[in-house]
Each structure stands twice: as C-alpha cells, then as structure tokens.
Amino acid sequence: MEDTETFAFQAEINQLLSLIINTNASDALDKIRFESLTDKSKLDSQPELVIRIVPDKANRTLSIIDTSVGMTKSDLVNNLGTIAKSGQRSLEALQAGVDVSMIGQFGYVWESHAGGSFTIRKDVKGEPLGRGTKVTLFLKEDQLDFLEEWKLKELMKKHSEFISYPIYLWTEKTVEKEISDHESEDGEGAEKEEEGKVEEVDEDKDKEGKSKKKVKEVRHEWELINKQKPIWLRKPKEVSKEEYGSFYKSLTNDWEDPLAWKHFSVEGQLEFTAIIFVPKRAPFDLRVFIMDNCEELMPEYLGFVKGVVDSDDLPLNISREMLQQNKILKVIRKNLVKKIKRILCFSKNIKLGIHEDSQNRRKLADLLRLKRKGYEAIFMVDAIDEYVVGQLKEYDGKKLVSITKERLKLEDESEEDKQKTEEKKQSFENLCKMIKNILGERVEKVVVSDRIVDSPCCLVTGEYRWTANMERIMRARALRDNAMSGYMASKKIMEINPDQGIVEELRKRADADQSDKSVRDLVLLLYDTALQTYGFSLDDPNSFAGRIHRMLKLGMSMDEDDTELVDDIDVPPAEENKIEESQMEEVD
Structure with missing residues (x-):
C-alpha cells in the first residue's frame, strides 16, 4: 500500500461544504507560459498548453486535465488545505521575495471525501500525466447530468467561452457506414480491437446481388469547445x-x-x-x-x-x-x-426609457420617429404611449395635447367663423338636450363639435382624466385601485358633428316629435359605435347587437312585431356601478 498522509482542514467543515471550488486551469496555464518566456525548457515535457475534459459515465467521474504548472506536495497542503487563505499575507510574501513558484516535484495525489480531512499520497499508479494537474470529481446519483455532453457544453459556453487556451471535450459520436459481406469478414478481428462499438446492423442488397450492411459505430474524439476568440481585446x-x-x-x-x-x-x-x-x-x-x-x-x-x-x-x-x-x-x-x-431606434423600448429614465428623458425623445398627418397630430398607438405622454409633457418647446380630450383648439377662428359656430350650437341645442336625456348618466354632457370632419359624433374625456386607451389598460389590471379608477375614469363627453347628414336628420326628427322611439334607438346606436370607434369598452354588447339587428330588419322592410325595444330605462354602465359600490364599501 502506498504511503498516505492525512491532514486536517484549517477551517470549519461548514466552510468547506459551502465553498465552490473553481479549478483555475487558465491561470495555471498562464503561469507556465510566463515561466517559459525566460526558460523554454519548462515546456519540454508538454509543449501544448490545453485543457481537456473527460466525462466517464461508467465510473461516474468527471476529469479536468490541464498541462499547466502543477503543484508540489507543500502547495497541495497549503493551497487546498486552507479554505480562507489571506490575500494580504500572500502579498506580503511576494514583497518579501518569498519563492511562491509552483514549479517543483510532481506525482502527488490530493484526495478528500468532503469530511474534516484530506489525504496526500504519491502517485504509484504511474498515470502518464506529465506536467499539469488532473482533477477528478466523483459524482452522486442525482448529479449525473453533469456527465452529459449537452450539459458540459452549456456550462463551458456560459463560463469559459473566451478562455485563451483551447478546451477540448471527450465526445461520443455515432457514425454510420456501409460495408459488404467480405469487408465485414475481413475486418471482424480488427473491429474488436477498435475503440468504437457496433450498435446496430441493417442488411441490404445492391443491383449485383451482393449483400451490404449498414453499421452504426460509436467513436470517441476530442472536440474543441471554445472556438470563439475575445475579439473585443483587438x-x-x-x-x-x-x-x-x-x-x-x-x-x-x-x-x-x-x-x-x-x-x-x-x-x-x-x-x-x-x-x-x-x-x-x-x-x-x-x-x-x-x-x-x-x-x-x-x-x-x-x-x-x-x-x-x-x-x-x-x-x-x-x-x-x-x-x-x-x-x-x-x-x-x-x-x-x-x-x-x-x-x-427601437420605439417601444425607447418609450419605456422615457417613462423610467428621467435623466435621459429629453435625449431619448429625440429618437422617437412619429407619424404626422395634416396638423401636427402624432399617432401614438402603442399601449406604452399612455405612460410616455404622462411623463413627456412637452417636446421642443411645444406642449403635447391629447385630441381625445375636451377643450381642443386646432386654430384661431375668425369673427365670421365664430358667428357661424354659435348659430349651429343654437340650432342643435334641442338635439343636444334630447341626446343627454336619452343617454342619461352615460355621458356628462353633449356639445356641438368643431373638430369632427366625417364622423357623426365622437366621445372624449375630461382634460385631466384618463384617455380611452388608458382606461382600458387600467381596467385590465387585476389588482387595480378601484377608488382611483372611479376618480380618473370620468364620464364621457359626446360631441356631435352639425355638418353630418345623420345628425342633421336626427335634429329634424327631434324637432318634429320628441317622443319618436326611432330617434332614441338611433342615438343609442350612435353612442355604442362611438364607444367602439374611440377606444372605449361597450357597456352592454347584447343591447348593441339587438339594435344592429333591428336596423337590419328595418333596412330589409321586415316585420318588427316580435322585436321589443330595449334600454327604455336609463341604466348607468355596469363598470361604473361596480366602482361606486366599491367606493361606498371603502367609506363604510
């Protein structure tokens, strides 16, 4: 039996168990390379500076072999036997001129079972290691995935992709080759001596009638892992x-x-x-x-x-x-x-930066590419835009104003235009009152618009309240603040277009008969379509669908005897009811 010496760790056992040991093969290879600059004979025993990794599934071991400087017996005791070695003392030793070279006697084996001690013995087996160090890890049953080729490649790519020295992995390759009968007989004895082993054989015949076999053979070879070089150093x-x-x-x-x-x-x-x-x-x-x-x-x-x-x-x-x-x-x-x-210039990410990074907000705003049409109107369609405009109040000296909110002034009107606008407001005053009575609590007020061009009506929100898009975003939040929602999600303001044919016809019918039920149904339909058009959620999709169906029947001159008018009673939106109930609960 070889001469084995036992040493105690110079630290508590819990320190040992909690320590992650990194075999710093790269640093050790650096050291032997520096030594060889002044003494080329240092590389005589092994001129190649490499790191090799050998997984052995049969014995459940993982070996890391390098051709580095190695360690002497005293180095094994001092460096691997002391868990927390003082860096200050090592520095003092360097300044005092102490020889800390690891070049020396080779052929010792350091071994530990994660207990309170370790052993050092001479390598009597005579493994042909040469110069360098070999670290062998014996893996437990639940850690055998570290012997898998994919796992080792993943770890090396993550942590050692840019190591200066080549890292080779002992890999297993399956090669399929086709051989004839006589080749199989001639090579039968030789195949037994080869490293590869036959996994399966498929037999086939060619046109000449000769039998051929497809042989799958497992071979082992070294594969270079770190092919990429650190180009940032150039x-x-x-x-x-x-x-x-x-x-x-x-x-x-x-x-x-x-x-x-x-x-x-x-x-x-x-x-x-x-x-x-x-x-x-x-x-x-x-x-x-x-x-x-x-x-x-x-x-x-x-x-x-x-x-x-x-x-x-x-x-x-x-x-x-x-x-x-x-x-x-x-x-x-x-x-x-x-x-x-x-x-x-990645728009959504830059917009997130405007919301989060107050220090660079103004510079990031310059990177936004925004689409304009006619007036200086900017179309902002991403969900994150609501947060952006909440933080970016103005840009390049210009105040940002939402066109989906009230009190929007596009340009200064002349006295003549102001007079015409006032006349239109007076002529549509009765219709505005009638629409407000029909919609009830759904809207805050109904006014004549000076912003709409083609649509019969639009829905806008208060100047300091949420926009339709923001309201939809906040409704989607599972843990939203109902009190805040009740305050910020204000009642909508309906603006009607006096120059639109549908609105003009409604005005005539309203002036002719205040109790016309078709006017009521048309107003509710206009309101629902405006909700959809301007980004709000429908309060009652079933009633909306029913009104569409009735309009289809009227268009096709069908009998409406079986159809009942709905929404005869003004009911506030379901969501607003929930918010009010929540507020009352909080007050209680």
Whole structure:
C-alpha cells in the first residue's frame, strides 16, 4: 500500500461544504507560459498548453486535465488545505521575495471525501500525466447530468467561452457506414480491437446481388469547445465585419447578423472595453446577456441590446463569478447607455426609457420617429404611449395635447367663423338636450363639435382624466385601485358633428316629435359605435347587437312585431356601478 498522509482542514467543515471550488486551469496555464518566456525548457515535457475534459459515465467521474504548472506536495497542503487563505499575507510574501513558484516535484495525489480531512499520497499508479494537474470529481446519483455532453457544453459556453487556451471535450459520436459481406469478414478481428462499438446492423442488397450492411459505430474524439476568440481585446480596425457577425451569433444564438454594433474602449480613472450589438428584429423577450442578467450594467428598457463588457477594474468576490456592488458599475452603465443611444431606434423600448429614465428623458425623445398627418397630430398607438405622454409633457418647446380630450383648439377662428359656430350650437341645442336625456348618466354632457370632419359624433374625456386607451389598460389590471379608477375614469363627453347628414336628420326628427322611439334607438346606436370607434369598452354588447339587428330588419322592410325595444330605462354602465359600490364599501 502506498504511503498516505492525512491532514486536517484549517477551517470549519461548514466552510468547506459551502465553498465552490473553481479549478483555475487558465491561470495555471498562464503561469507556465510566463515561466517559459525566460526558460523554454519548462515546456519540454508538454509543449501544448490545453485543457481537456473527460466525462466517464461508467465510473461516474468527471476529469479536468490541464498541462499547466502543477503543484508540489507543500502547495497541495497549503493551497487546498486552507479554505480562507489571506490575500494580504500572500502579498506580503511576494514583497518579501518569498519563492511562491509552483514549479517543483510532481506525482502527488490530493484526495478528500468532503469530511474534516484530506489525504496526500504519491502517485504509484504511474498515470502518464506529465506536467499539469488532473482533477477528478466523483459524482452522486442525482448529479449525473453533469456527465452529459449537452450539459458540459452549456456550462463551458456560459463560463469559459473566451478562455485563451483551447478546451477540448471527450465526445461520443455515432457514425454510420456501409460495408459488404467480405469487408465485414475481413475486418471482424480488427473491429474488436477498435475503440468504437457496433450498435446496430441493417442488411441490404445492391443491383449485383451482393449483400451490404449498414453499421452504426460509436467513436470517441476530442472536440474543441471554445472556438470563439475575445475579439473585443483587438482594435476595432483589425476586426472584420464577418468576425463581428460570427461573434454576435455565437454570443446570442441569433441566426441573423446584427443591425449595428459599437466596439469601444474607455480609459482614464476607470478602464473597460465593450462590444454592444443591436439585433435586426425586436426581441421576443427582454434579457441582458451580461452576467446572465445584470441590471446594474444595462437598464431594463435597453434589455434587447446584446454584448460583452470586459474590465480589469471590476472587483470580484471569492466565487469569482458575481460582481460586488460598487460605483464602477454605475460609471460603466452611464457610458453604455450613452453609446447605445447613438446607434439605435427601437420605439417601444425607447418609450419605456422615457417613462423610467428621467435623466435621459429629453435625449431619448429625440429618437422617437412619429407619424404626422395634416396638423401636427402624432399617432401614438402603442399601449406604452399612455405612460410616455404622462411623463413627456412637452417636446421642443411645444406642449403635447391629447385630441381625445375636451377643450381642443386646432386654430384661431375668425369673427365670421365664430358667428357661424354659435348659430349651429343654437340650432342643435334641442338635439343636444334630447341626446343627454336619452343617454342619461352615460355621458356628462353633449356639445356641438368643431373638430369632427366625417364622423357623426365622437366621445372624449375630461382634460385631466384618463384617455380611452388608458382606461382600458387600467381596467385590465387585476389588482387595480378601484377608488382611483372611479376618480380618473370620468364620464364621457359626446360631441356631435352639425355638418353630418345623420345628425342633421336626427335634429329634424327631434324637432318634429320628441317622443319618436326611432330617434332614441338611433342615438343609442350612435353612442355604442362611438364607444367602439374611440377606444372605449361597450357597456352592454347584447343591447348593441339587438339594435344592429333591428336596423337590419328595418333596412330589409321586415316585420318588427316580435322585436321589443330595449334600454327604455336609463341604466348607468355596469363598470361604473361596480366602482361606486366599491367606493361606498371603502367609506363604510
């Protein structure tokens, strides 16, 4: 039996169990490379600097092998036996000139079962490791997915894609080949010696009648994992368009080239290098690639931007994976936002930025592309636009006014136009009163409009109340504030168009007979269609459908004997009833 020594850990066992051990093969390879610059003989035993990963499902082990500097026996005790080694003491040792080189005697095995101790023994098995380190993990039954090829590739792509040294994975490939009978007989003995094994055989015959077999053979080979190189470390002039495209696709798994990118470095008190990409398509989900999801580096409204940030000034905690909270992140975030604003125009995301980012609100407003027609009317159709105009009260010295609210003045009228408008209001005064009586609590008032061109009527809201779109958004919220809804969702104001034929005919009928039931039905139908046209929700869809059906029957001269008029009683909208009840409950 080999000579085995047992040592106790210089830390509590709970510290050991909670520690995530990262085999820093890349740093160890850096060290041997630096040593070889002054002494080329250091690479004689193994000139290639690589990292190899070998999953073994049969023995449930995962081995990580590198051709790095390795460790001496004392290094195994000091570095792997002490959980929390003081960085300050190591620094003092360097300043005092203590030799901390890991180059030395090889051939020791460090082993631990996650208990309170570990063992060190000489490697009497004589494994042909050469220079370097081999770490073997024995996996539990519930952790065997770490031996799967897809899982290992996923982890390496996430954490080690840009390691400077090649990382090879021992993979299993299934190859199908076609052989004839005599080839099968001749190669039968040789196949037994080959590594690959036959999984299944299909037999077929060709035109000459010779029997052929399709053999599926499992082979093992090394596959290079980290094919992408860290192009952000090079100067932008030295990187081609194809390299940027390839890097972007590898980084984001996108199938298209990026729409635009920005490769830049920031120097001064803080130094970092970054490449940011804008995809061609708007994102299906808003995610940030940096550190899985680093909100400190990228605001939420720029979540569609992909990229990498590399900085030597970022401090790391013991796990070497999570960035500590510090002011450096805020400085990097500010620079990233500044660069991105110069190269992009994704409307919904920019609008979200206007709502959330008060510091950059005015600059972000310049990026909006807005559609105009006739007057300086801007069509804003996204749901988020309601939040945008709530924060962006004016732009370039011009006050933003909603045309769906009352008191809209398009232009100054002449005295002649004012007189004509006043005459129209007087002639339609009776109709306005009649419509108000028919609609009752549904509307606050009925007035003659000077904004409508083609429609017979429109519905607008109070100047300081929710628009139709905002009211619909707030109604869709499951946990809305009913008290706020009752206050902000004001009664609608109906404006009628005096120059429209339908309204003129209604005026004539109203003047002729105040009790004409057809006028009542037409008014209710106009109100319901206006609700639909101007973005409100129907109070009673069934009654609306019934009125449409009656109009169809009248148009086709059908008998209405079986049809009863509905809505003879003024009933306020169901939603408003709910709001009032909620308010009374809250008062009680």
